Amino acid sequence: MNQHLSSRKVRGRVATWFGLAIGLTLAIAGCSGEDGPVVRVYSGRHYDLEQAFDQFTEETGIEVEFLTGTDAELRERIEAEGDETAADVYMTVDAGNLATADAQGLFTPLDSDVLDAAVPASLRGPEGSWYGLTIRARTIVYNPERVATDEVPTTYEELADPAWEGRLCLRNSSNIYTQSLVASLLAHHGEEEATRIVAGWTANAEIMEKDSLILASIAAGECDAGITNHYYLARELEEDADFPVELTWAHQDGRGVHVNVSGGGVTKYAAHPEEAQQLLEWLATDGQSLFVDGNHEYPVNPEAKPVALIAENFGESFVMDELDASIFGGLNADAVRLMDEVGYR
Numbered sequence: 001m002n003q004h005l006s007s008r009k010v011r012g013r014v015a016t017w018f019g020l021a022i023g024l025t026l027a028i029a030g031c032s033g034e035d036g037p038v039v040r041v042y043s044g045r046h047y048d049l050e051q052a053f054d055q056f057t058e059e060t061g062i063e064v065e066f067l068t069g070t071d072a073e074l075r076e077r078i079e080a081e082g083d084e085t086a087a088d089v090y091m092t093v094d095a096g097n098l099a100t101a102d103a104q105g106l107f108t109p110l111d112s113d114v115l116d117a118a119v120p121a122s123l124r125g126p127e128g129s130w131y132g133l134t135i136r137a138r139t140i141v142y143n144p145e146r147v148a149t150d151e152v153p154t155t156y157e158e159l160a161d162p163a164w165e166g167r168l169c170l171r172n173s174s175n176i177y178t179q180s181l182v183a184s185l186l187a188h189h190g191e192e193e194a195t196r197i198v199a200g201w202t203a204n205a206e207i208m209e210k211d212s213l214i215l216a217s218i219a220a221g222e223c224d225a226g227i228t229n230h231y232y233l234a235r236e237l238e239e240d241a242d243f244p245v246e247l248t249w250a251h252q253d254g255r256g257v258h259v260n261v262s263g264g265g266v267t268k269y270a271a272h273p274e275e276a277q278q279l280l281e282w283l284a285t286d287g288q289s290l291f292v293d294g295n296h297e298y299p300v301n302p303e304a305k306p307v308a309l310i311a312e313n314f315g316e317s318f319v320m321d322e323l324d325a326s327i328f329g330g331l332n333a334d335a336v337r338l339m340d341e342v343g344y345r
Contacts, residue, residue, distance in 0.1 A: 036063060037063070038064070039088045039276050039278075039279050040088045040272070041053075042086075043068050043092070044069065045091050046068050048293075059282070067086075074087075075104060082269065084269075088267060090265060091264035093176070094180055094262070094329075096329045098263055098264075102125050107265035107268060108267065110129075114284070115131050115280060118300070118301040120302070120322075132325060133262055133284055133300055136230070136261065137229065138227060139230060140153050140226070141214070141245050142246060151163075154250065155251055160197045160198075160201055160204065166223075168205040170206075170208070171208060171210075172207050173339040180328055184321065186331050195342060199342040205223075206222075211228040212235075214232075229260075230310070230314060238309055249314075251319070255322075260325070262297070264280060288304040292304070293306075
């Protein structure tokens with residue numbers, strides 16, 4: 001197994017955990033936990049961790065040790081370790097990854113009034129197996145100098161129209177964000193109509209490997225419109241307030257814009273399940289701003305406010321597609337198959 005796992009030293013000590021099932025030794029960020037309570041996190045989310053975890057420790061006295069790696073790599077590790085796993089929490093980006101972990105039986109359901117109150121029902125797993133902690137809206141972006149006001153697309157489906165041939169940039173099919181958006185089309189439209197839409201995208205678009213490349217191409221006039229996660233544009237605007245790309249929220253007169261999550265759950269064989277649940281509850285409540293703001297995501301908790309940059313540029317709220325994330329997460333394999341069938345690469 002490819003083992004490119006990040007480690008970080010916090011408060012001067014590094015805990016070493018042993019991967020008994022696969023015979024490898026890992027350096028894990030954090031403290032050993034010998035002097036008090038501890039929670040251990042395997043995270044496919046690589047940003048805005050340490051500051052939030054340090055604040056959690058300061059407020060609760062519970063140390064956080066965390067390991068970062070790719071989503072699939074960490075799931076494989078937890079599955080291989082079984083009841084010997086060091087992971088109390090598996091944290092990741094995208095409902096597809098969370099649904100896959102759930103299907104593999106890696107989570108234990110939680111009974112948490114705190115999480116149920118903080119996280120909308122559509123953004124959590126069945127029976128509390130996992131919970132979204134941040135919102136990532138995937139919506140339409142465009143160059144206002146090349147797209148007239150009356151032709152700004154307001155739905156994903158419009159981008160399949162031949163009028164957008166040669167004017168569209170989209171993310172590649174291997175990307176989990178693309179897969180989840182197509183999975184949402186399958187859930188809303190059924191296979192025949194979703195296939196028609198994705199085939200139209202395929203005919204119209206240049207396919208790119210990164211959202212940042214899509215935005216750069218639109219800004220340079222190489223394509224007129226695309227679909228990206230909202231926070232990629234926020235990053236550009238943070239660097240350059242005059243960046244020549246604008247965002248429009250899709251489906252505001254209908255089902256709402258497609259949203260995804262980063263989130264996590266307590267692992268099936270967690271050695272510290274109470275501390276793990278407490279960490280998730282804190283991240284969904286008192287820790288929302290620390291966890292969300294650095295990446296310009298929207299808070300999952302409706303009581304929390306988004307960071308000023310996105311509130312000012314995109315608004316504090318929007319009509320959100322309330323399709324259950326576990327539904328489109330569970331349709332990931334069907335979405336991949338559909339894209340392959342129509343030649344979307």
